[in-house]
Amino acid sequence: MDQILNVLVFGILLGGIYGLVSIGLNLIFGVVRIVNFAQGELVMFGMYGSYYAYTYLGLNPYLAALLVAPLVGLIGMAIQRLVIQPLHNEPNMQIFATFGLLMMFQNIMLAISRGEAVSIGGDAGAAVLALGDMKISVVRLVTFIATTLITVGLHLFLSRTMAGKSIRAVTQDKRSARVMGINVERTFLYTFGLGAGLAGLAGVLLTPIYSITPTVGGNFILAAFAVVVLGGLGSVWGAYIGGLIVGIVEAFAGYYIDPSLKSAIWFVIFLIVLILRPSGLFGQVGAEEVGFREQH
């Protein structure tokens, strides 16, 4: 019984991680209406970027974000420009194309890294904050705080700035947005870049927590989709809350049922949500059905 609090805290911190990797995906999924299966690989790029910056440049793993996140953002913009935009309004081909990118990125990294798992190990990753009976991993706490800050920042960006407003306008009605003088294609380009950059940032923040392999992105992609669908397409807070829910469910299921079944359990929850309320907790009802059709 006294373990409940520990499990809860662990779940919340885990939820922070899931929320973090989902924010960028949610922006891409919710705004550009693209299912980017390669999003987990962008997180993986962020992790390797941070690792290489640490080993070869001696940069602080967190400081590397200033370099890595924009770089991954540029990769994202290239993806949008070269692969996604030509497949505009062809969701099935987008699935193929982004899955192809997933295979490409994963295996290019495998060829470069020769498949050896690396990590920025040592004391930083193992540091623990003790609060009475509770033990809180410092790096996870940092990640959780960062997730919260990013969510708040993104919320402010989308609601207060002109660029953010034009992003929301494009989400709501592409055609009217165009009439109002918004360059829709450019908005997509920057939004995709921002979403990719956030994935890169997530990767950097997760570097001290996970050991880094070319396939590490696979751990996040389905989780991220689950979070986005759970929270609601395009809703910033939806991704945050959805992340927390998935994290807490996973922590409790892992502790009280069976660790090896935990991901199956939240897949089931994800499927139930998908079936009962496909628009998610905070999403617009019907987005899952009309969102990918051509908007007139």
Place this chain on the structure above:
Amino acid sequence: MNNIETSTLDKEMPLAPPQVRSNAESELEHYGAIHRDCGIDGRKQTLLKYLGGIAIAFLPFILMVNDPYWLNIIAFTYLMGGLAAAWNIIGGFAGQFSLGHGVFFGIGAYVTARFYTLFDVSPWLSMIPAALFAALIAVLISWPTFRLRGPFFAIATMAFNEVAFVIANHFDSLTNGPSGILIPFKPGFANMIFVERWQYGLLMFVFAALVIGITVLLRRSRLGYYLLAVREDEDAARAAGINVLSVKLRGMALSAGLTSIGGTLFAMYLRYIDPPTLFTMTDVGVKFALITLIGGIGTIAGPLLGAALIIPFENFLRAELASALPGINLAILGFLMVLAALFMKRGLVGALTDLWRKLELMWMARK
């Protein structure tokens, strides 16, 4: 995808010369919406066409019958061609991009392997209930999922694949968990275990021919037309009085059952199965779709053509490059996938059809 209404208008345009077919029309024909070979003679002609196709598909098998290296590749090509054709039923004809076919593939493999290793039941016998079971599971899990469209459907089916992976790893009393099931080598027709490679090749060829035969029949059946209607416009199909859900479920059940049979053959060929072999997305679920896309999605010959291109190519890449740079073969395959999505949406079949049309037109212009 073309809108039927506008293309009918195209066809009736008096200005177009009668021999020159509009793009829209040839595309419609490619998707099978127009049948040129109606009537008894037409049917005979079509039958000859398919027999010819099967003969050509059989040819490499005869040529390589003494070469175990090539026979292995050919056997896999037929198997994957058959599996891609099975995926094509729901993915190509009905336009529902399932990424969860690993589930049905795994069911076929596990049910057969378990019945064989525990109770000595012949795979020939167990593959039928396995296929029925896979079809049942397919209906149960797609019933709710078919509410979702496009990418949402793909993600949900992808999740099924992951759940199957977790379950196969966890319930080791059923599946032997991560250590997998090894099927002892006891050759014999009843055991579906053969000494000679060509026997497997023949088995896989029969499987591919069977699945393609079924798709040919389906394509000309009521259900086949319903599936196409659902793909082209679900709402219009519903308005026309088609029970969309039932059509999709029947397509899925057929596709899943055939995929399960492919899983059985796979298990008896490799004689070893474990969760990663059966449920790795890039090796199974997505590959069926990739092969179909490369060959020509929604066409009869596409899946087999795609397999004939991809499987030997993949083997070549693995043999030539993978030892020097691990993973580079899959990276190239991924790149190919992106290119195919961008530039070859109608696959090899589409490209060949276009080429044939051009030659035809050139020949007619000369006359």
